[in-house]
Amino acid sequence: MKLILAQDRPGQRPAELSFEQPRILIGRDTSCDVSFEKEKYPMVSRRHAEMSWAGTSWVVADLGSSYGTYLNGRRIERPEAVTVGHSLQFGNEGPVLRVIWFDAIESPAAAVPSASTTPERPPAPLTATPTVLRNATSQAPPAVPSPSSSAIPARLEFADDPSRPAVVLSGTTISLGRDPACTVVFETSAATVSRRHADISRSEQGYVIADNNSFNGTLLNGQRMTEPALLKNGDKIQIGRGGPILAFVYETTAASPQPAASSSAAAQPEQDFSKTMVARLDAGTVRSAGTSEPQLIRTFSFSEKGSLTIGRDAGNDISLDGLQISNRHAKLSLRGGEIFAEDLGSTNGTFVNGVRISRQAVTPSDQVHIGTFLLRCDTSGQIAVFDTRAKTRIDVVAVTRDIKSGMGKKLRLLDSVSLSIKPNEFVGLLGPSGAGKSTLLEAMSGARPASAGNVLINNQDLYRHFDSLKQAIGYVPQDDIIHSELTVSKALGYVARLRLSRDVSSSEIKRMIDEVLDVTGLSDRRDVPVRKLSGGQRKRVSVAVELITKPQAIFLDEPTTGLDPATEDNMMLLFKQLAESGRTVVMTTHSMENIRLFDKVALLMNGKLVYFGPPDDALRYFEAKDFHEIYHKLERSGDAGTGGNTAESHADLRIKAAESLRQRYFSTPAYKEYVQQPLKELGEMAKSGARKKTRLGIFGSIRQFLTLSGRYLNVLFKDKLTLFILLAQAPAIALMTFLVVGADQPRDFVYFALALVAVWFGTSVSAREIIRERPIYVRERMFNLGIIPYLMSKLFILGFIVFFQCFLLFVPLKLMDVAGLMSMPGELFGVPQFWAMLLTAGVGVALGLLISAWVKTSEMATSLVPIILIPQILFSGLAGVPHGVSRVVSMTMPSAWSFDTMKRFSTLDTLEPEGADARGATKGLGLYKFIETENDRTLERAQRDIDDYKRLSGRGADGGGDLLSDKLVVPEIKRLPDDLSGYVTFLHPWMHDVLNQLILMLMFGVLVIATLIVLRLRDIA
DSSP states (O other): OOEEEEEOOTTSOOEEEEEOSSEEEEESSTTSSEEOOTTTOTTSOTTOEEEEEOSSSEEEEEOSOSSOEEETTEEOSSOEEEOTTOEEEESTTOOEEEEEEEOSOOOTTSOOOOTTTSOOOOOOOSSOOSEEEOSSOSSOOOOOOOGGGOSSOOEEEETTOTTSOOEEOOSSEEEEESSTTSSEEOOTTOTTOOTTOEEEEEETTEEEEEEOSOSSOEEETTEEOSSOEEOOTTOEEEESTTSOEEEEEOOOSSOOOOOOOOSSOOOOOOOOGGGOOOOOOOTTOOOOTTOOOOEEEEEEEOOTTSEEEEESSTTSSEEOOOTTSOTTOEEEEEETTEEEEEEOSOSSOOEETTEEOSEEEEOTTOOEEETTEEEEEOTTSOEEEEEOTTOOOEEEEEEEEEEEOTTSOEEEEEEEEEEEEOTTOEEEEEOSTTSSHHHHHHHHHTSSOOSEEEEEETTEETTTTHHHHGGGEEEEOSSOOSOTTSBHHHHHHHHHHHHSOTTOOHHHHHHHHHHHHHHHTOGGGTTSBGGGSOHHHHHHHHHHHHHTTOOSEEEEESTTTTOOHHHHHHHHHHHHHHHHTTOEEEEEOOOOTTGGGOSEEEEEETTEEEEEEOHHHHHHHHTOSSHHHHHHHHHHHHHTTOTTOOHHHHHHHHHHHHHHHHHHHHTSHHHIIIIIHHHHTTOOOOOOOOOOOOOOHHHHHHHHHHHHHHHHHHHHHHOHHHHHHHHHHHHHHHHHHHHHSOTTSOTHHHHHHHHHHHHHHHHHHHTTTTGGGHHHHHHHHHHTOOHHHHHHHHHHHHHHHHHHHHHHHHHHHHHHHHTTSSOOOOGGGGHHHHHHHHHHHHHHHHHHHHHHHHOSSHHHHHHHHHHHHHHHHHTSSTTSOOOTHHHHHHTTOHHHHHHHHHHHTTTOEESSSTTOOTTSTTTTSHHHHHHHHHHHHHHHHHHHHHHHHHHHHHHHHHHSSOSSGGGOOOOOOOOOOSOOTTEESOOOTTOOHHHHHHHHHHHHHHHHHHHHHHHHHHHHO
16 A cells, blocks of 8 residues: 655656555645645645545545646546556646555555665656556556467457347457458448458457557547557457447456566556557546546657657657658657657648647647647656547637628627537537627637637637647538539548648548548449539538548538438438547537537527527527527517617617627526536636748648649549630631631731730639639638649649640641731741740739639629720720820730730831831831831922923923923822731830730739739638
């Protein structure tokens, strides 16, 4: 019974305390057996905790302290057994006592070692040999005889179905799952069980159970496994949280001696089997589902090399499962007595206290998050690994959401809403239309942060630490978040590549897709395009998208709207099963038929919480037969007393009625039990911080760009009719241009058509690309989507489309030119003109994407395209040389710069003097001016001839005869040629072939940057 404790004191030798009485009081009171100073440890209560001898082990219990008692970093809610190596902390950041030694067996014959014979345990050095310390006991587990040494074979008994016969483990490998080929087959209705869920195999050491990366996991004695574990007699195996339970029975014919506990319980650390990461508890011990404390799965210490690698690969020192974790994710290293956490270029990051880090020193008060796992270090250099799955508590504290109304006034959508949701609860947000259900759901999920208040996920501020918590959140908005053109499996595959670690293999992704399709009941629809699914099936696909990352909390906004009753029932059962399998599920709904499936409901009215608690209690509270009647009562309470008042006073009265209902609820025991008391446990909270987004980095951005480009290309090729129309319109326009342009007319219209149609191609093909998939963009942006790779993928694929469109327009016209059917001259066979056309189309694409990012609906985008194109026609210069204001406006039109570039590379002279070639046939005057000048000169010569004739003719009258009559001729006047196809009308004097290209490139860059800014502003809004 003797117990030795040691108090951890940073920088000092641990102070050892020895006790032989069966009860030890711990607190601030001087009468306690272990007393702490109030000034130094204000978080310790007067009578904080108690340790008592339970006959075979010591038990610690919290005595209702203000700040709680923590066992290995986990707050305890009931008495729990402790053993050697365990640490006890009293209050958050309070003093720490470590169990050093105790007598494991109470026997009259056993001599209790005296203090002089008890080996003094020195403080654990920070540079120790490689060890793995057991979490629940430092003694060896009961010996498990090898399979060959027992005459009675091992068997599995169905603990929750005694009528089912036990399964004898006779083979080398026993598989568990819903697949008919498994050794132990479960019913297809067992939603928590995967097709091939887990395997039990025989080895020299005994029977080993291993989870097959199942969707809902395998629990051993109430705790989720992360790696293979050696089974012992009496172990309880649960196939998914909330799933069927099997008992492992392995009895021997002869009693096998159980190893006695060492009298010196400070046993040496022992290597665990197969790096098993399962905390061994008594077979029947299962912690309360209501606790949000993470599950301790293993403790590590540093090796001689002074570092521990962490990742998904089994070769790491700390191997963690989860496809969001990279193979080599992070490293903990020991340098100069300090522990440093370092990210090894992981996809989804390493976080210390919610902040993504590259390398940072960590202290015992810090929390290191990697995927769904939490790591903590203590002062002795030991690393504890906790699993946070199936332990997600959500607290909403005074959440308020304000927006500006159309009149510039502030409109309050949520008014100081508070509630607390325990792990694995299925909660419904209810209320009349406009009550604030979706707004509250968006605030709780982080989709649209609240204006004030806090949302906590496992006591961490969601908005401040969103980057680390987003991996634990699934959010299904009202709109579908999948591309309808893709098949179900393809859509899920692209989501997996965007959200999971970049080193996840194709086979792992396929296995994950199979699992989520299995869970959502879509296995037989995997190769069906999403657009061909029913409404309920499409919503299931949206849920499957979120399940890819195995979130701990799932938020659903009106997921059953528009579904028939049978489909709605099935969907609600699916959501209930998700909660029972270890997730916290919150959803908004207007449906009244399945409300009793919820564990709790939150009723809202005008943004105020008027009830939160079990649905059956809500009926009694409102004295209603069903929820239809509750809704009617809420409506009537808002309408009461309005009479003939104005709409404004009607709204004010509804707000007053909602406030009255809220104050009534605040005075009920339900409010104290379900809201006030749980929130008191949180203590004081700082003001919620702004969301901080981390950068993807170069490699992350390139990976997203390639994935998004591949998905976009796949979407386009699935809609073959639209793609055909996009490409077929180019040769059709070429034919129409040939028919319209006369053979003898100037070439302006041909080049104008090339410039204008290039703008049309780019703008029309891109103007709806962002807005039509905005729900998908918003959800992916919440997770990890980068704005730059997203926009670049659009530019890249759309660039290819407009390239082929321009090619199919330009080349036919050029071939007609070569064949002599029409004239379209250009330098280098028109290559510079084609290049100018591509630049113009690129500007059009960028302009269309800016429109798509700015507008709120696809219809608005479609309406804006003609408004954008009409000025391109009017101010391009087709109507003549622009002057004054029109000249300034034309300089903002890409068609004007492109049109001028086409004409400059045509090698043709001009009709007007603007832009005429000084070295050409018109000598820089333009054809019109050149002919006019030549005719003027001819007339001048004729006039001189006439004057000479008159002068000489008069002298001839005196001297006899008309001396010059034979020299007079009629001068020939130059005329405009009938064929003007060798000319263009003019060139802009302020433009230049090189300058034009630079301006088009500048326009492209400015429009792209403007689109990035608009998308970023949308994030903020």
